[in-house]
Amino acid sequence: xxxxxxxKRTTNENSALVAALLEEHGSALRRFIRVRSNLNEHDCEDxxxxxxxxxxxxxxxxQVLDGRLDTVRNYMFQIAVNLLxxxxxxxxVRQRDHHISEQDxxxxxxxxxxxxxxxxxxxxxxxxxxxxxLKSPYRQAFLLNRVEGKSYRQISDxxxxxxxxxxxxxxxxxxxxxxxxxxxx
Amino acid sequence: MMTKLDVNTQxxxxxxxxxxxxxxxxxxxxxxxxxxAWCAADNRHQQEFDNMIRVWDASQELYETIDHTPQVRxxxxxxxxxxxxxxxxxxxxxxxxxKIQGAPGLSPMVQTVAPQALKLPExxxxxxxxxxxxxxxxxxxxxxxxxxxxxxxxxxxxxGDTRKLELKHGEAFFAVAKDPSKVFVIDTGQQFIRxxxxxxxxxxxxxxxxxxxxxxxxxxxxxxxxxxPQFDHDAGDTLLPxxxxxxxxxxxxxxxxxxxxxxxxxxxxALRYISF
Numbered sequence: 076x077x078x079x080x081x082x083k084r085t086t087n088e089n090s091a092l093v094a095a096l097l098e099e100h101g102s103a104l105r106r107f108i109r110v111r112s113n114l115n116e117h118d119c120e121d122x123x124x125x126x127x128x129x130x131x132x133x134x135x136x137x138q139v140l141d142g143r144l145d146t147v148r149n150y151m152f153q154i155a156v157n158l159l160x161x162x163x164x165x166x167x168v169r170q171r172d173h174h175i176s177e178q179d180x181x182x183x184x185x186x187x188x189x190x191x192x193x194x195x196x197x198x199x200x201x202x203x204x205x206x207x208x209l210k211s212p213y214r215q216a217f218l219l220n221r222v223e224g225k226s227y228r229q230i231s232d233x234x235x236x237x238x239x240x241x242x243x244x245x246x247x248x249x250x251x252x253x254x255x256x257x258x259x260x
Numbered sequence: 261m262m263t264k265l266d267v268n269t270q271x272x273x274x275x276x277x278x279x280x281x282x283x284x285x286x287x288x289x290x291x292x293x294x295x296x297a298w299c300a301a302d303n304r305h306q307q308e309f310d311n312m313i314r315v316w317d318a319s320q321e322l323y324e325t326i327d328h329t330p331q332v333r334x335x336x337x338x339x340x341x342x343x344x345x346x347x348x349x350x351x352x353x354x355x356x357x358x359k360i361q362g363a364p365g366l367s368p369m370v371q372t373v374a375p376q377a378l379k380l381p382e383x384x385x386x387x388x389x390x391x392x393x394x395x396x397x398x399x400x401x402x403x404x405x406x407x408x409x410x411x412x413x414x415x416x417x418x419x420g421d422t423r424k425l426e427l428k429h430g431e432a433f434f435a436v437a438k439d440p441s442k443v444f445v446i447d448t449g450q451q452f453i454r455x456x457x458x459x460x461x462x463x464x465x466x467x468x469x470x471x472x473x474x475x476x477x478x479x480x481x482x483x484x485x486x487x488x489p490q491f492d493h494d495a496g497d498t499l500l501p502x503x504x505x506x507x508x509x510x511x512x513x514x515x516x517x518x519x520x521x522x523x524x525x526x527x528x529x530a531l532r533y534i535s536f
Contacts, residue, residue, distance in 0.1 A: 106287050110295050111313060113306065134401070134419075142441075148285040156317065157403070202319075220283075221319045227284050242280050250276035253315045254269075 092137060093130045097123075100148050107152055112159045125158050126151070145226045205255040209248055216241050217248035274298065275308040279316055389413035390430070400425075403437035404444065409463075418442075431463040451508055452481040460500075469508040473500045480506060 108119050130136060143150055206214045212234055219225045219233065231238045278295045281287060299306040390396045390408045398406050400416060402423055412430025423444040436444045438457030446453040448462065450469050458476025471478060480498040500506045
């Protein structure tokens with residue numbers, strides 16, 4: 076009896092919270108999901124459904140959100156990304172079962188992906204060399220976002236530049252890292 | 261006339277701008293349309309966009325290697341010396357860069373909640389066990405994946421400041437979900453293992469403990485002093501980077517560390533979990 080009550084209370088608390096979150100960030104989230112993973116409306120709604128279920132189940136949702144303030148949207152993006160990666164993995168596994176062995180497929184699919192090439196400490200050193208060779212604001216903007224999880228708005232306050240400039244800096248650093256770790260042709 | 265390099269560079273720059281825009285969280289309907297049209301216009305566009313997303317995701321993994329204190333003044337120093345810090349203390353960590361495309365090495369942040377765990381009341385120690393001959397995969401509420409080998413028992417309690425898990429007996433492979441704000445602590449009864457997010461195998465026998473690290477960095481302690489909310493290695497810790505095995509005797513003394521390909525074999529449980 077007690078168990079059920081406890082559980083129910085958590086769910087109720089969260090459901091109001093989750094509704095408010097989706098109200099505020101839902102359309103940005105949908106757009107993010109569609110663009111990031113090139114999904115249609117239907118698949119996007121599946122992901123939104125999973126995301127909402129996931130949020131409902133988080134015991135410490137209120138706590139997490141209180142600690143985040145300006146980065147709540149980033150947090151929801153991150154959860155969406157995790158779900159998307161999960162989904163992609165499931166889709167890949169399903170697909171490759173019909174063709175070649177799982178191991179072969181994994182090797183083939185990984186061989187030329189940039190993240191594969193990012194492996195190893197040489198690449199780490201290389202990546203940090205690249206970042207260090209960039210103009211300091213580019214590197215800082217990139218690391219503050221990717222490493223510290225700060226929003227563009229927060230970074231703009233730190234660096235004393237506009238939000239759109241932060242975005243440009245981050246794009247510059249990103250393209251440099253990408254070029255440094257993957258050589259085409 | 262543009263050379264191929266020019267075209268590639270241009271595509272990369274465009275993709276990077278789109279990805280940076282996407283993550284601003286402020287994408288407009290019109291911009292969505294623009295990006296999707298650009299991706300659809302040319303195979304290379306879509307491919308480059310996907311590449312850029314993967315580099316973006318992977319670059320997040322750098323965070324394990326630098327101080328997380330969110331102070332601006334401090335940050336500037338950290339950023340400028342980040343390269344040397346990383347190389348000096350955590351070369352092994354880099355192996356944790358994810359291979360997103362395929363299943364192996366998938367980022368451990370697979371946030372699926374096990375239904376079994378949810379049926380249990382909050383703030384209680386949860387437990388899982390396997391019978392002799394049974395192997396079981398479980399997903400903990402924080403997204404950590406655990407594969408229990410035969411005749412293994414674990415309990416866990418995530419309600420406090422740390423994620424506490426006790427390996428009662430047996431062997432388990434852990435793919436710990438990353439959460440720098442809540443260190444993952446495994447009590448083996450002999451040693452304490454602390455991590456943020458990494459993959460490793462722990463085998464507990466009557467008089468020994470063996471830890472094989474597949475990815476990331478694992479800290480092993482004698483004491484239960486797990487008060488630091490931040491992941492911080494004490495001088496007395498034994499640090500095990502990826503590709504090593506640490507063996508500990510019953511009284512907690514380290515017997516040997518080996519840099520060996522045996523890790524692959526010992527962590528073969530990992531392959532089970534990866535290929536489900």
